[in-house]
Amino acid sequence: MTDQPTPAPAGIDHAVLAELTRLRESIDNIDAAVVHMLAERFKATQQVGRLKAEHRLPPADPERERRQIARLRELAVSANLDPVFAEKFLNFIIAEVIRHHEAIAGDSGRAEA
Ligand SMILES: O=C(O)C(=O)C[C@]1(C(=O)O)C=C[C@@H](O)C=C1
Incomplete structure (x- = not known):
């Protein structure tokens, strides 16, 4: 899909x-990379979700999340990114992953019943 250039103001x-x-071309490349990286992350978390469901492990692991957030906040600071934003962004993604995990666990529970 090719983006149409925005008409220039007179x-x-x-x-x-x-x-x-x-600058916008650079932003478009970065946005594409973010989408591809997120797709790869969700492929991995879908596998985690299946593994957890098979072994009846809880969808969420708050201790793992605590370590991830601490690590991401440090990375954000060293990259000059707002650590509060980095934490919000990770929490947003993880909330979606937990929703997926719960759906997988629900499906496999129903398949066994
Ligand atoms: O590592 C896990 O156990 C996952 O399920 C993945 C993940 C994540 O998206 O990073 C999601 C939910 C957990 O609470 C912790 C981490």
């Missing part, structure tokens, strides 16, 4: 428009 300087376009 009178915008050519150099400014070229710089904006260059």
Whole structure:
């Protein structure tokens, strides 16, 4: 899918428009990388979800999450990223993963019944 260029506001300087376009191309590449990385992460967590369901392990592991958050906050600080944002972002992803784990556990529970 190719993105259509956003129409330039009337009178915008050519150099400014070229710089904006260059930055937006970079942003589009980064967004694509984020999507691919997240897809890989969810492939791995789906496998974790199946393993947990097979062995009747709880979907959430708060101690693991605590260590992940501490690590990600440190990484964020050293990368000049707001650690509060990094923590919120990880919690958002993990909440979705736990929802998937619960759905997998529900499905395998029903299959056994
Ligand atoms: O590592 C696990 O046990 C997972 O289920 C994966 C994961 C994660 O998304 O990183 C999700 C839920 C857990 O509470 C902890 C971590």
